[in-house]
Amino acid sequence: MAGIKDVAAEAGVSVATVSRVLNDHPSVSSEARARVLAAVAVLGYRPNAVARSLRTDQTRTLGLVISDVLNPYFTELARSVEEEARALGYSVIIGNADERPELQDHHVRTLLDRRIDGLLVSPTDGGSPLMLDAARAGTPMVFVDRWIKGVDVPVVRADGQGAIRALVAHLYGLGHRRLAIIAGPAATTTGSERVRAFREAMAEYGLALPDAYTGQGDFQAGSGRRVTERFLDLAEPPEVVFAADNLMALGALDAIRARGLRVPDDIALAAFDDISWFVHTDPPITAIAQPTGELGRAAVQAVVARIEGRPPRSVTLPARLVARRSCGEPSPTRRSTS
The missing domain is CATH 1.10.260.40 (lambda repressor-like DNA-binding domains)
Structure with a gap:
């Protein structure tokens, strides 16, 4: 046959x-x-999928554990992973960690018990003995977006450092000097890297990032709201709030509007992780966009390569700044219809 x-x-x-x-x-x-x-x-x-599984001891199934299914970024990532996996003859089982390390490990353990062929994970924190053990046992595994230091598996991610530098340059060019950040959890690689990149970019322009202008969030809207309220209570509030993910940016926007303030007239707002409906807010939100579809496809290709015994390969793709009007950018010139 x-x-x-x-x-x-x-x-x-x-x-x-x-x-x-x-x-x-x-x-x-x-x-x-x-x-x-x-x-x-x-x-x-x-x-014949069933016969193939019996012959090869493979299930043609991948496991994907994402940090938060309610985050549009991870929803889009999961979609691209599923599409690429299907194209290569694999099915995908998805687990939502809800930014909780214990729930993340529950999903990982369940997926491994189901004899998946490969595992893709966006870790919720900086340490997981279970994933370290899985990697040491030879489980074909790839980290997506985030990673765990010390766990030797390929990482597929976007490099936001250049885009954050471009954002700070953009804000400086618009005349802003008092910049604040709502950071993600320090235990995550993306949380710590984004605040460090923001601080370093500000230093290039001779700007300081005082403690009063840094707030610790958790990649959820509620934390963005709470941190922004604290910023607004300062004797000298920041001119710009940069939220290190899209949900925290929405929380920040809620806090600003609850005070009767307007973006960008009273305070400017920018976000990491662009989402499709940022263009529909008033004003449209300036954001850093990650190549989400490409990341999902590259992650599947990387884990399938490991399944097939080919050398593992990490992939880093660039993020980019998408300037709109939430930081005081000039409105686009309307064409005359006369």
Whole structure:
């Protein structure tokens, strides 16, 4: 009986390309698709997931543990992971950690018990003995967005440092000098890196980041609201609040509006992690965008490479600044209709 490798050889393409064709992935060229389908017809190939699992001791299933399913960033990430996995012939089981380390480990343990072939995790904190043990046991695993120091697995992430530097330069150019930040949890790599990058970028412009202008959040809207309320109570409030994720930015916006203040007339607002409906707020929110779809696809490709015994590879992609009007940017010039 012909197998997928026989189809790949007959068509003159890779096994991954055959998987994409069989799973109707749009990224395959029409020429390659035609060759694969012709090879399937010639060889009489019929994929059988159950039989394949019994023969190879593989379930063709990946586990994905995300930090917070209510965060639009992670929702989009999960979607791209599922799409790429399906294209490569895998199903995905998703667990939501809700930013709770104990719930994260519960999902990881459950997924490993179900004999998944590979695991993708966006860790909720900086340490997990369970994931360290899983990595040492040889579990094909990849960290996405965040990672745990000391655990030797590939990391697929965006580098926001350059985008944060661009944001500070943008704010400085608009005349802002008193900048504040709502930081994410210090135990997470993204939480600590973003506040450090912000502080370093401010130093490049001779700006200090006093303790009064730093607030500790937890990547949830409630913390963004509480920290912003504290900023607004200061004798000299900041001119700009930079929230280190989108949910904290929404909490900050709630706090500002609850005081009867307007963005950006009374205080400016910027966010890390752009989301599609930031363009629909009034004013649209200036944000740092991560290549979420690319991150999800790269993470699946990395964990599948490990499953297939190929060398692991970490991937770092650039984030970018998307300037809108929440920091006092000039309104776009309207074209005359006369």
